Amino acid sequence: MPRPIRVAIIGAGPAGIYAADALMKSDVGQDPGVSIDLFERLPAPFGLIRYGVAPDHPRIKGIISALHQVLDKPQIRLFGNVGYPGDLGLDELHRFYDAVIFSTGADADRDLMIPGAELDGSHGAADFVSWYDGHPDVPRDWPLDARKVAVLGVGNVALDVARILAKTADELLPTEIPPNVHQGLAANKAVEVHVFGRRGPAQAKFSPMELRELDHSPNIEVIVDPEDIEYDDGSIATRRGNKQADMVAATLEKWAIRDVGDRPHRLFLHFFESPVEILGEDGKVVGLRTERMELDGTGNVKGTGRFRDWDVQAAYRAVGYRSAELPKLPFDTLSGTVPHEAGRVVEAGAHLASTYVTGWIKRGPVGLIGHTKGDANETVACLVEDYRNDRLRSAETPGEEAVVAFLASRKIAYTTWEGWHRLDAYERSLGEREGRERVKVVERRIMLRTSSAEAAPGEDESTV
Template sequence: MLRVAVVGSGPSGVYTAQSLVQQSLVPGVRVDVLDRLPCPYGLVRYGVAPDHEKIKSLQQNLRAVLEDERIGFIGNVEVGAGGLTPARLLELYHAVVYCVGAARDRRLGVPGEDLVGSFSATDFVSWYSAHPDAAGNGFGVGLGGRSAVVIGVGNVAVDVTRILARGADELRPTDVPHAALTALESSRIRTVHMVGRRGPGQAKFTTKELRELGGLPGARVRVEPADLALDPAFADPSGLPAVNRRNLEVVRAWAEDGDADLAGDADDADGLKGSEAARSIRLRFFLRPAEILGEDGRVAAVRFERTEPDGAGGVRGTGRYEEIEAQLVLRAVGYKGVALPGLPFDEATGTVPNAAGRVLRDGAPALGEYVAGWIKRGPTGVIGTNRPCAKETVTSLLSDAAELAGRTVAADPQAALRDLGLEPVAWPGWLSIERAEAALGRSLGRGPVKIPDWAGLRAASRDGGAQGA
């Protein structure tokens, strides 16, 4: 028998487990998928926007893998805490594959970044996705203003812009937690600026995500023609990849739409124009954040430097500045991996040094230790990119199988985890959380609603949800 632990139950972890049982020539392979949360699915549960039901339905595919009799889910187990070091984990299993993602957001590095009302988009996503680490975040302060600035032009920036501009009635049928729904329902934000330092031809969002901004009820998109004129590709996009050309077509249509000025140009003192439902989304390009300006310790505006193409695919500053009023600032400029105590880590890339998934210690492969997903390759690609990434790592692991199987490991890893004082949540505990979330939703007149705190999740996993609801 070959026992393998996969640390992380998001797509990369689940695809790794699936690949292990499908590719293995060892008849007795068994895989435990560990997670620090008592809930599986990683960013599919806690990173995909609640109104993206089609993408969230991927949970059913991941669920089918975790219900395989050769695969077990063990939640509420954090590697690096409670004595469960990578070295100790390797004593329990023949091999360990780390699929821990990239949990840290990148910072802007500008003055005022820590003012009240300035957050990472990662924290905002965690809040409206009911991640238990996000419980209590004070987004209500920023939502009480009339203007928000989202810095970044990738899919995360599009997601948070869409949530800010979407009406609460449209989010009520989703699993967004009750506290977040209530705060968004009370939001007074009427203008959302999504700002990038480069042009639309270099933006990282996908066309499908971008188009969704133009289909929000009660919201209109505005694009500044002067921004677009700075992008050499705007006049002739033929040299761009297909997705970038499609993005430019969407942006061009918005720029040419004379009705795109519907909201936000002549806001009254309360930040409203016409009906209270009217919202404006403004896409801005070639603006680089220079400083977040404050008033009484809170965000009041963002100062941007105008940039221009440098002729080499990047941008340079022009020395000209403009300010955009904001009471809420969300930075969405990328993710970065976090070092796991006991594993080697490359701070520059935010990854664990590896060769085809094998962890490298002092430049040499460490038998029994592997990585897959963002912690292996960096925060690149889409959910499907994790499949070939996982397959490569599993191929490396299985080629080591003969040597790995000779190691002596624990007969019952879960019992060993309990001996360390941990309280593992197995698959039945997760099913109890699901029942508790369904009950919570019924009590609120909604569908299933996520439990947003650690205590509630743990209680639900133990008793079927009486306390969690």
């Protein structure tokens, strides 16, 4: 009787967990069966949902409940705090596994190539998101001394950044934010947040629900200039063919015609303003220069040659994420993805045996979390086909304890699924003290200590 297929998945975010689920549900999940090890460089699983979703979006974070059910399956083991390739390289992975799926995501900022992007006070949105989401590998402090702030971009990340900057710290206190983030936001001086998009309302990439949530805060006055509500034939066609785009445009129209209220913090949504330079003085941000754009009939825009300078003291670049290059794998620097065919990694025109990709490292950082399910299904279908046609490289030492012995020989302090349950319980206990669902632990050393079966309970995060 053939043994179960041994599969390693690198990255325990939604993409990796969906791939594990697809494998278990595939025909090989039943015959001959699968044995899956998920490797995650952070001590805790869930990737983007834990460290990329704003804390005031519990609806999205609820996806973790579904992912929990997958990781509870006996066919899966979690190895947290294990990085690729520093702790476990491609050669070792192929030694222990019949197939390897990379689902490492994208957590770096895409470059915005305009003058002034390097100034003090010019921030990447991904860095800010990592800070307010309590990522263990970023600084604990964030400079929030600007009274007027620019956010460059019209996607959901831009909305998240703008909303967190415009809300009060006490509004966010019921969420899972750690003490250092609450303290930082309590000192935030921002009273005006300006979001800039180079195209029009019909081309905005906001989700309708994300957009409407801006107006739910009792402290944020959302303002849209009526002159920014403009459509051409291409824009009208977009609205007719895309229900979400139509809903976004309708919401913006409603806000543009209403009277401006008196909520203390103002959040402006600007369209047809293309950032051309972040203005600086003595190395610090002192303004933003934009060029006014106009529609060209197709839904695209062209410059008018009219420029405007905006009084801001900080700028957040929310123009997209970028994946990190993976050593020993091919990489397309232009798209920030690993070259592939339907999930099979391709190098020099040939498939790299037993090596696959899924999620944002496969298709780029576009789409919502749920879209990664389709990626996973396509990639797993290729893996299953390769197995049925004897195209997988059989692992040299496929025993489940072989990789455990290897990590022990490297003295790598890895975390487990059982360890996550301990960390989860500890974070919930911290939250219970304050009448919250949880308080997220930030320090890696405390995450590791709390996850360990042998360790005493973790330190009080409020002392960190």
